[in-house]
Amino acid sequence: MSSDPQIVLRLAFIRAQGYERFCTVSAVKTNDPTSPKLTPYRCPIKVQDKDDFPDGDYELVLGAQTFVLKKRKGDYLPIAYETSPNNAASS
Secondary structure (H helix, E strand, O other), rough: OOOOOEEEEEEEEEEOEEEEEEEEEEEOOOOOOOOOOOOEEEEEEOOOOOOOOOOEEEEEOOOOOOEEEEEOEEEOOOOOOOOOHHHHOOO
């Protein structure tokens, strides 16, 4: 079995500020059999579609994982490294 990462498209969920919706994201998925089953996705993660949500900080739920997602100037910033929503609240 290969442990090489691959880019996949997956259904995810964006929520915060009274807004929520499903979206499509591209993410890195590893085929590493030693990787925990609840954390199969790694950064970078990119939202593939647009919406009319205001700029701000959101949570992106991808499977059992939750990532901090930021929207600035109408566009979601790619998630370059893993953070939890709890850590983002203190920054």
